Amino acid sequence: xxxxSLLLVLKRQFTQKWGRFLLASGGIMIGIWAITLxxxxxxxxxxxxxDAINSQPIAREISISVTESGQTSYDQINExxxxxxxxxxxxxxxxxxxxxxxxxxxxxxxxxxxQTPAADKNIKCVEKNLEMQAQLxxxxxxxxxxxxxxxxxxxxxxxxSKDCLNINVSxxxxxxxxxxxxxxxxxxxxxxxKNEVVACFKCGSTQFGEALGVxxxxxxxxxxxxxxxxxxxELYEGGKVLDVLDFNTPDTEIxxxxxxxxxxxxxxxxxxxxxxxxxxxxxxxxxxQDAFKLANPDLNPSNYGTVQNTVFIxxxxxxxxxxxxxxxxxxxxxSIAQEIIKGVSTGFLVLSAALSMLGFIALVxxxxxxxxxMTISVLERQKEIGVLKSLGARDGDIFRIFLFExxxxxxxxxxxxxxxxxxxxNLLSFIFVQVIENDPGIRANLESINxxxxxxxxxxxxxxxxxxxxxxxxxxxxxxxxxxxxxxxPVDVLRSE
Amino acid sequence: xxxxxxxxxxxKYYGTRKNPIKAVGPVxxxxxxxxxxxxxxxxxxxxxxxxxxxCGLDKVTSGELVVGSxxxxxxxxxxLAKYRSKIxxxxxxxxxxxxxxxxxxxxMGSWAGGKSTSYQKAVDLLTKxxxxxxxxxxxxxxxxxxxxxxxxxxxxxxxxxxLFCDEPTGALDTSSETQVKDILAELNKSGLTIVMVTHNPExxxxxxxxxxxxxxxxxxxx
Numbered sequence: 001x002x003x004x005s006l007l008l009v010l011k012r013q014f015t016q017k018w019g020r021f022l023l024a025s026g027g028i029m030i031g032i033w034a035i036t037l038x039x040x041x042x043x044x045x046x047x048x049x050x051d052a053i054n055s056q057p058i059a060r061e062i063s064i065s066v067t068e069s070g071q072t073s074y075d076q077i078n079e080x081x082x083x084x085x086x087x088x089x090x091x092x093x094x095x096x097x098x099x100x101x102x103x104x105x106x107x108x109x110x111x112x113x114x115q116t117p118a119a120d121k122n123i124k125c126v127e128k129n130l131e132m133q134a135q136l137x138x139x140x141x142x143x144x145x146x147x148x149x150x151x152x153x154x155x156x157x158x159x160x161s162k163d164c165l166n167i168n169v170s171x172x173x174x175x176x177x178x179x180x181x182x183x184x185x186x187x188x189x190x191x192x193x194k195n196e197v198v199a200c201f202k203c204g205s206t207q208f209g210e211a212l213g214v215x216x217x218x219x220x221x222x223x224x225x226x227x228x229x230x231x232x233x234e235l236y237e238g239g240k241v242l243d244v245l246d247f248n249t250p251d252t253e254i255x256x257x258x259x260x261x262x263x264x265x266x267x268x269x270x271x272x273x274x275x276x277x278x279x280x281x282x283x284x285x286x287x288x289q290d291a292f293k294l295a296n297p298d299l300n301p302s303n304y305g306t307v308q309n310t311v312f313i314x315x316x317x318x319x320x321x322x323x324x325x326x327x328x329x330x331x332x333x334x335s336i337a338q339e340i341i342k343g344v345s346t347g348f349l350v351l352s353a354a355l356s357m358l359g360f361i362a363l364v365x366x367x368x369x370x371x372x373x374m375t376i377s378v379l380e381r382q383k384e385i386g387v388l389k390s391l392g393a394r395d396g397d398i399f400r401i402f403l404f405e406x407x408x409x410x411x412x413x414x415x416x417x418x419x420x421x422x423x424x425x426n427l428l429s430f431i432f433v434q435v436i437e438n439d440p441g442i443r444a445n446l447e448s449i450n451x452x453x454x455x456x457x458x459x460x461x462x463x464x465x466x467x468x469x470x471x472x473x474x475x476x477x478x479x480x481x482x483x484x485x486x487x488x489x490p491v492d493v494l495r496s497e
Numbered sequence: 498x499x500x501x502x503x504x505x506x507x508x509k510y511y512g513t514r515k516n517p518i519k520a521v522g523p524v525x526x527x528x529x530x531x532x533x534x535x536x537x538x539x540x541x542x543x544x545x546x547x548x549x550x551x552c553g554l555d556k557v558t559s560g561e562l563v564v565g566s567x568x569x570x571x572x573x574x575x576x577l578a579k580y581r582s583k584i585x586x587x588x589x590x591x592x593x594x595x596x597x598x599x600x601x602x603x604x605m606g607s608w609a610g611g612k613s614t615s616y617q618k619a620v621d622l623l624t625k626x627x628x629x630x631x632x633x634x635x636x637x638x639x640x641x642x643x644x645x646x647x648x649x650x651x652x653x654x655x656x657x658x659x660l661f662c663d664e665p666t667g668a669l670d671t672s673s674e675t676q677v678k679d680i681l682a683e684l685n686k687s688g689l690t691i692v693m694v695t696h697n698p699e700x701x702x703x704x705x706x707x708x709x710x711x712x713x714x715x716x717x718x719x
Binding site: 001494 | 552575581586605
């Protein structure tokens with residue numbers, strides 16, 4: 001038979017029996033709908049999350065260390081590695097070598113006290129803190145009443161917090177710190193100078209602004225505060241291999257107080273801080289060295305370094321390339337963004353695959369329906385088969401007619417399934433937007449990570465793949481009835497009524 | 498006139514190997530090119546079975562059946578299909594395809610055998626048989642006579658060498674019967690070989706050869 005005559009027979013069969021075609025393709029429609037909806041939603045949500053992650057400064061941050069054995073990935077680590085600390089000079093070399101790297105900074109804790117306006121001018125917060133700890137230690141050693149010790153501790157802590165605010169310092173690079181807070185930033189947008197500090201307004205439970213009698217974050221800018229360095233960073237002897245059992249570090253406890261006057265150059269309004277909000281101050285690295293010298297007057301800070309360091313790059317698009325370059329240079333690297341994206345992608349892939357199984361079950365079930373419908377169609381059209389054969393149609397032509405017909409069921413089911421998936425996917429996307437718009441709490445949190453909507457994604461491979469799946473199922477379903485039709489004896493079927 | 502169809506000791510059995518039921522045979526006959534042959538006989542005489550064998554719709558059980566250059570007794574289903582595309586067949590109950598309109602039914606006579614044909618040729622053929630005004634009509638709305646004329650057009654669209662007719666007037670009223678009879682006579686006059694199975698002895702008047710069958714065998718040839 002000519003191809004146009006095959007199409008004509010198919011067209012006429014469809015136009016006259018379209019209701020049956022729609023019903024028979026229902027199973028395929030449900031299967032394709034389930035597979036494409038779950039996949040498109042997974043892709044859409046996953047893309048939105050990945051975009052949100054990439055819009056955060058964390059996507060431009062890489063943690064680096066150096067190990068004795070030259071391991072470059074945490075995936076390769078079977079036993080705890082031996083680390084080699086990096087000095088300040090080593091960190092500067094990284095900035096100089098990689099054009100994409102803006103800053104490298106050690107990950108190291110530093111704490112200080114800020115004296116409140118109400119504090120006695122002669123108070124030394126560091127000394128008061130040490131006295132309180134010593135008192136607690138001696139009572140515990142003497143086997144004193146625990147309740148008395150607790151009461152004394154609470155009393156001491158209350159007295160300390162009245163005069164001295166305990167502040168954490170961010171261990172981020174300045175650029176990372178600024179990027180994380182730039183929407184809530186007041187004051188100078190550059191790295192604080194030697195005698196300057198970037199403050200948080202609320203600072204979590206510390207209520208820094210309130211303690212200083214300031215109502216608005218911008219009013220803090222330009223104020224002078226006096227700090228006492230409380231704890232030195234943990235630094236290790238530069239270049240020395242550190243055994244995990246012998247992770248010795250110079251003393252971090254500062255025993256002698258020193259008043260340092262700083263000007264607040266900028267303020268981060270963290271009143272409504274979301275999950276990526278900062279409750280930290282930021283000071284230059286020189287104060288890390290000052291704190292180190294106060295705790296260890298006999299040691300030279302420039303001979304010491306850090307095990308964990310943070311590299312901050314210019315764009316998340318360079319993340320993979322910079323990670324690869326750092327690994328080639330034997331740095332042990334970890335990108336939290338890469339790990340999260342990998343986890344998100346894998347998670348959604350698994351979720352999508354699990355939900356798609358429901359679609360496959362529907363497709364398998366639909367096979368029986370299609371075989372049934374096609375078999376009925378063959379029985380109904382025996383006379384047509386006989387006439388076509390009497391006119392010269394070959395067995396293969398009859399086979400093709402019925403195979404085309406079952407394929408058409410697949411195409412119809414696919415079209416309906418895709419359309420339904422697109423409609424429901426967009427409806428869910430619309431509902432999501434409506435829900436978050438009506439809930440300021442959720443909206444604030446999601447907007448803080450640039451996640452306020454998602455769009456179901458229908459990439460070409462999903463459309464073609466689902467069409468292929470649909471055709472495979474319907475063609476397989478149609479093969480048996482088509483063979484049955486093609487093997488009909490024309491005399492027998494022409495005689496049938 | 499040369500022999501176009503040669504039937505030599507052909508038999509056709511149905512049923513099982515253990516219980517074969519004879520439908521035809523053994524029969525032998527020759528049909529010349531350009532002749533009008535009528536096969537007469539009562540119901541169950543085997544005339545339609547013989548026609549089915551001549552049309553290549555069914556396979557012989559034994560014997561030799563040659564039509565032109567086609568040895569039908571040795572042909573597989575593919576070769577038989579090709580043979581059928583070269584001949585024309587008309588049936589008692591027309592066997593038009595209800596999903597197609599009039600002209601599409603005619604064109605299918607050529608398309609089914611894998612041959613292309615022009616739309617205009619089909620329309621011209623219908624016009625020749627006084628159906629030009631109904632070429633787009635739904636075949637379900639046609640009268641019996643019109644349906645049979647469409648079936649004749651369908652059989653002729655591929656320019657067949659032979660036209661096989663199985664009781665072509667069996668379902669028609671007298672007026673339509675006369676029309677069809679005249680058409681067939683005209684076609685034969687133009688050189689087309691016609692083999693017809695019928696109950697109707699009136700066709701004997703226009704036939705060159707008359708074959709009478711009974712119990713699957715030829716009892717008389719004229």
